[in-house]
Amino acid sequence: MTISVGDKLPNVKMIKATADGPDAVQSGEYFAGKKVALFSVPGAYTPTCSAKHLPGFVEKAGDLKAKGVDEIVCTAVNDAFVMGAWGKDAGSADITMLADGNGDFARAVGLTMDGSGFGLGERGQRFSMVINDGVVEQLNVEQAGEFKVSSAEHMLEQL
Numbered sequence: 508m509t510i511s512v513g514d515k516l517p518n519v520k521m522i523k524a525t526a527d528g529p530d531a532v533q534s535g536e537y538f539a540g541k542k543v544a545l546f547s548v549p550g551a552y553t554p555t556c557s558a559k560h561l562p563g564f565v566e567k568a569g570d571l572k573a574k575g576v577d578e579i580v581c582t583a584v585n586d587a588f589v590m591g592a593w594g595k596d597a598g599s600a601d602i603t604m605l606a607d608g609n610g611d612f613a614r615a616v617g618l619t620m621d622g623s624g625f626g627l628g629e630r631g632q633r634f635s636m637v638i639n640d641g642v643v644e645q646l647n648v649e650q651a652g653e654f655k656v657s658s659a660e661h662m663l664e665q666l
Contacts, residue, residue, distance in 0.1 A: 509617035509648075510664060516641050517615035518651075520663045521582070524604040525593030532605070534612060538641045541577040544662055547618065551593035555654050560633070561597050567659035568601035574635075574666035578603055584610045584630045607631060618648060633657050637665065639649040 510516070518535030527545045538545075546564060548556035564571075571579060581598070582605045583590060590604040597602065605612075613631030614617045623628045635657040635664040637645035646649055655661065 512643050512646050513642050516638060516643065517612070519611040519615050521612055522587040522590075522606040522608060523563050523642070524587045524594060524606060527551065529587035529591075529606070534615075535641060538638050539541055540640055541576055542640075543578045543580055543638040544571050544576045544635070544659075545580045545582065545638055545663075546657055546659075547613065547631045547633065548581065548583045549622060549630045549633055551583050551589050555633075556583070557593075557597055559654055561593070561602070562656070563588065563659040564602055565599045567663060568599065570664070571659065571661055572601075575625075576666070582607050582612060582615055582631065584608065635662055637662065 516534055516538050520535050521532055521534055523530040523532050548560050568579055579601055580603045586608045586609050587606040590606040593601060594604040595627045599639040606615055610629050618632045618634055619629050636643050649657050
């Protein structure tokens with residue numbers, strides 16, 4: 508079952524990429540008490556993710572924070588080392604990279620996709636959420652192969 512607006516996020520282990528290395532967090536605790544703009548990409552360093560999705564949130568980070576967002580989080584079914592390197596290469600200090608290496612978060616919110624045709628295996632779909640104190644306020648799930656509703660620009664229109 509796919510998560511919906513008004514639902515509380517599931518509590519699963521994720522790994523935060525930090526300058527000091529991987530740091531395990533529980534999503535239920537991590538998203539509590541703050542307003543978060545979360546976006547999920549099928550994979551770090553993949554074409555649309557690297558050319559549009561992450562750069563859009565980097566560019567609009569100040570605007571999102573001006574609209575009341577406390578933290579901007581990028582997640583993907585990649586390990587924390589890859590997420591950390593991608594964040595360092597293409598991101599900014601304004602974006603928190605949360606690795607969903609085993610796909611537990613993507614499965615728990617019901618937003619997985621089969622990327623095995625491209626050698627990617629099970630991945631998270633491209634989507635974005637506005638999360639307030641662990642509860643989904645906005646949910647934007649892309650159709651396969653599209654990049655519209657999960658963008659930073661679309662999220663800004665919703666805030």
